[in-house]
Amino acid sequence: MFFSIIIPLYNRPQEIDELLTTLTKQTYTQFEVLVIEDGSVNDAKAIVDKYANTLDVKYFFKPNEGQGFSRNYGFERAKGDYFVVFDSDCLIPEDYLEIVKDYLYEHKLDAYGGPDAAHQSFTPVQKAISYAMTSPFTTGGIRGNKKHIGQFHPRSFNMGVSREVWEKVGGFILTRLGEDIEYSIRIHEHGFKIGLIPAARVFHKRRTSFSQFYKQLHFFGRARINIYKHFPSELKLIHFFPAAFTCGVIFTVLINIFYWPLAFICNFVMLVYFMLIFFHSWQVNKSLKVAFLSIIAAFIQLTAYGLGFIQDFIKRVVFKQQ
Known part of the structure; x- marks a missing residue:
């Protein structure tokens, strides 16, 4: 199984550096990485180029359209059997792709999502934000677990779709404002099987301050x-x-x-x-x-x-x- 990892990027060169570092440590190595720079002023080309000898990585620069359409841009150029989508503010455990590969061979999912958690290196504010977004005492607790309400909708910070889904359903038709939920609903409607891979977690930084967190959740x-x-x-x-x-x-x-x-x-x-x-x-x-x-x-x-x-x-x- 060959994976294509799609990462939209907008003015966050430091984040992509940290994410790519974690990808160099993957125990399963059959994958490529496509970094889609979405019209950034502060681009990350020089940083991505540093990984040319350690990763099968490709860098693309396009006009700003938002994360949904940037993922589509990556889908169109991906070679993989499975497309994996990460947000640029994620850190990926070294056994992530190994876990996903083994699970997909056993359960035959057409699309999947995974949970998120706080890394030990996160600041106290980031850990608190991560807790709020995953706690059973907030609405965050209905995401990324087996007891979700209704259909499971993967979130775009940690999700994957098969090439067949891309070919039959297409990509994102919204670029912001719930684009990942809308996409997963259409995948469901086409009869594809979507599931949670509980062990396929990522460390999601989210926002570094409460003011940024407020803006993000207001948007949600x-x-x-x-x-x-x-x-x-x-x-x-x-x-x-x-x-x-x-x-x-x-x-x-x-x-x-x-x-x-x-x-x-x-x-x-x-x-x-x-x-x-x-x-x-x-x-x-x-x-x-x-x-x-x-x-x-x-x-x-x-x-x-x-x-x-x-x-x-x-x-x-x-x-x-x-």
């Missing part, structure tokens, strides 16, 4: 409404949880200002919820600092997503704006 909330506009049946009750949480936070603030006798109940519920997050993160990360930061990260994850969701729900669903 808007993306869910974009998916709904294409596939109305894909809007599930669980997707309203961050919006409900956000409304609950606003209600709690108001009740503390205008009717404090009722505030005790609301404050107690919030306290219990955040204490659960604190102690679970402490158990997972073995760090009091990361546990405290996880409360902040979880709060941002839910409220940023909730506000983005509410914004576009009102704009695009209630008022039917395009």
